[in-house]
Amino acid sequence: MIYDANDFPRTTFREAKTGMSSTLESFRPVERKETLGTLVREQLRSAIMAGQFMPGEKLTIRAVAKALDVSLTPAREALFNLVAEGALETQPNGTVCVPEMDENRLIEITKIRINLEGLAAREAAPRLSPELVTKLEDTNEKLIEADEARDYTALRTLNWQFHFAIYEAAEMPLLSRMIESCWLMIGSYLNVLYPDYGQVNVGIDIHREIIKAVKARDAEKLEATIALDIRTAGDWLAEMIRKRAVNGAD
Amino acid sequence: MIYDANDFPRTTFREAKTGMSSTLESFRPVERKETLGTLVREQLRSAIMAGQFMPGEKLTIRAVAKALDVSLTPAREALFNLVAEGALETQPNGTVCVPEMDENRLIEITKIRINLEGLAAREAAPRLSPELVTKLEDTNEKLIEADEARDYTALRTLNWQFHFAIYEAAEMPLLSRMIESCWLMIGSYLNVLYPDYGQVNVGIDIHREIIKAVKARDAEKLEATIALDIRTAGDWLAEMIRKRAVNGAD
DNA sequence: ATGTGTTACATGTTATAACAAAATTAGCGC
DNA sequence: GCGCTAATTTTGTTATAACATGTAACACAT
Numbered sequence: 001m002i003y004d005a006n007d008f009p010r011t012t013f014r015e016a017k018t019g020m021s022s023t024l025e026s027f028r029p030v031e032r033k034e035t036l037g038t039l040v041r042e043q044l045r046s047a048i049m050a051g052q053f054m055p056g057e058k059l060t061i062r063a064v065a066k067a068l069d070v071s072l073t074p075a076r077e078a079l080f081n082l083v084a085e086g087a088l089e090t091q092p093n094g095t096v097c098v099p100e101m102d103e104n105r106l107i108e109i110t111k112i113r114i115n116l117e118g119l120a121a122r123e124a125a126p127r128l129s130p131e132l133v134t135k136l137e138d139t140n141e142k143l144i145e146a147d148e149a150r151d152y153t154a155l156r157t158l159n160w161q162f163h164f165a166i167y168e169a170a171e172m173p174l175l176s177r178m179i180e181s182c183w184l185m186i187g188s189y190l191n192v193l194y195p196d197y198g199q200v201n202v203g204i205d206i207h208r209e210i211i212k213a214v215k216a217r218d219a220e221k222l223e224a225t226i227a228l229d230i231r232t233a234g235d236w237l238a239e240m241i242r243k244r245a246v247n248g249a250d
Numbered sequence: 251m252i253y254d255a256n257d258f259p260r261t262t263f264r265e266a267k268t269g270m271s272s273t274l275e276s277f278r279p280v281e282r283k284e285t286l287g288t289l290v291r292e293q294l295r296s297a298i299m300a301g302q303f304m305p306g307e308k309l310t311i312r313a314v315a316k317a318l319d320v321s322l323t324p325a326r327e328a329l330f331n332l333v334a335e336g337a338l339e340t341q342p343n344g345t346v347c348v349p350e351m352d353e354n355r356l357i358e359i360t361k362i363r364i365n366l367e368g369l370a371a372r373e374a375a376p377r378l379s380p381e382l383v384t385k386l387e388d389t390n391e392k393l394i395e396a397d398e399a400r401d402y403t404a405l406r407t408l409n410w411q412f413h414f415a416i417y418e419a420a421e422m423p424l425l426s427r428m429i430e431s432c433w434l435m436i437g438s439y440l441n442v443l444y445p446d447y448g449q450v451n452v453g454i455d456i457h458r459e460i461i462k463a464v465k466a467r468d469a470e471k472l473e474a475t476i477a478l479d480i481r482t483a484g485d486w487l488a489e490m491i492r493k494r495a496v497n498g499a500d
Numbered sequence: 501a502t503g504t505g506t507t508a509c510a511t512g513t514t515a516t517a518a519c520a521a522a523a524t525t526a527g528c529g530c
Numbered sequence: 531g532c533g534c535t536a537a538t539t540t541t542g543t544t545a546t547a548a549c550a551t552g553t554a555a556c557a558c559a560t
Contacts, residue, residue, distance in 0.1 A: 070514080077327065081331065093521085095542075119362070287544090310511065320544085321546070324543085508556090513551095519542105520543080522540080525536100527536080530533085
């Protein structure tokens with residue numbers, strides 16, 4: 001109930017192993033049974049990404065275990081994995097909580113994002129295919145529709161898909177994962193700062209520019225435009241944080 | 251015995267919360283009691299960093315638990331936290347193992363490192379103090395001594411301290427942590443590829459250049475020199491991997 | 501000797517119980 | 531009402547047992 005699972009398609013690391021008999025050639029290796037710990041972690045990941053937790057909110061092991069009807073063991077595993085990933089924090093007494101966002105943290109994450117996503121853009125540029133362009137245009141269409149429909153949940157998912165479609169083209173799985181972690185770190189704050197609005201509605205023009213750069217396979221422009229996108233979102237969030245501080249919201 | 255703890259000083263994330271009475275101003279928050287899971291994780295981290303595990307080596311939960319004389323719970327927690335951090339991997343059946351290093355992976359990590367550590371260098375540049383310069387010179391002295399004494403364990407620790415002294419100056423804890431993860435990912439291979447040699451002995455000249463740049467607070471030169479350092483190490487490792495592939499070592 | 505089926509063992513997964521420490525609440529005296 | 535103490539509850543930590551699954555070894559039949 002609380003932990004509503006959205007589908008931010010996660011980059012996977014498991015490759016298919018080949019080598020079967022002739023008639024069974026078309027078989028794919030059976031999908032690995034997901035452990036409870038993994039399932040819990042993905043649920044939490046989606047909830048964090050969707051901003052369903054308040055900054056500073058405590059996530060007690062037992063509460064998570066109860067909410068998802070599992071024992072303490074997988075709940076604890078999931079929480080601490082997210083801590084290790086940087087998405088959550090542990091307080092001195094061991095309690096896991098959603099990290100607070102201050103301006104310093106936001107600035108740091110923004111700088112890291114510009115570097116990491118810039119690198120992904122540069123590396124992806126020479127590998128960008130016409131198929132990807134159509135996919136991006138398609139995603140952007142849906143994104144605009146979602147924006148007009150004020151469906152900000154879908155909007156956020158589509159924004160994710162838009163950006164990671166490019167980053168995946170770089171074929172740098174470790175890099176993708178790091179970028180993902182960065183998104184998780186800021187994802188927590190979107191809904192808090194914008195209970196009613198999305199953060200990317202101003203970014204649609206920038207998305208058009210990104211698509212142009214992808215079409216042209218212009219690495220420099222692509223990187224610059226993505227950096228602009230990140231910076232814009234960062235400035236926006238920073239302003240929100242400042243407002244919040246002035247208003248004394250807590 | 252197997253899991254020999256070296257001291258790669260870990261960047262910590264627990265900031266001191268201020269707001270004490272005047273006389274107790276100088277007090278530091280009491281050191282958090284380490285949990286078994288944390289201790290196991292740090293032991294494993296040191297062992298990985300020191301390259302004490304072979305690439306592909308399986309780390310079974312029970313073996314770790316037995317070696318450190320703890321139950322399965324903290325051993326499992328430690329292993330999976332390192333997986334979440336990217337230092338270890340899980341096989342399809344859930345077994346945790348040290349990731350294999352191929353050239354693609356090495357190239358990817360090297361690119362990421364150049365970006366991340368370059369960012370840290372740029373950000374650190376304006377904050378570099380004369381005290382840091384002396385510290386770096388001191389560390390480099392010891393490093394040269396360790397190199398001459400062929401004490402490659404000490405050498406690696408000192409190399410770590412040298413680089414992270416600069417990165418810490420950037421005061422970007424999240425960035426430091428990401429860089430740390432990168433070092434962990436390549437650390438595993440150093441001893442395997444160089445059972446008898448260190449990898450930084452050629453880097454001492456570069457270190458001198460780094461110190462020069464730090465003295466001059468020249469952000470561009472610092473970044474470029476660090477990039478050179480990373481690239482040099484990467485090329486060296488890549489060559490080793492190729493040799494190993496030809497020799498068919500496994 | 502090879503292939504096959506069965507058994508034994510190793511290993512990951514998860515729930516539970518017991519414990520300790522922290523946080524909260526209740527109670528009491530002033 | 532305020533402050534302090536004690537009791538209660540909450541919460542994190544860890545060990546253990548039970549279970550499921552995967553792997554290896556072994557015996558047996560062809």
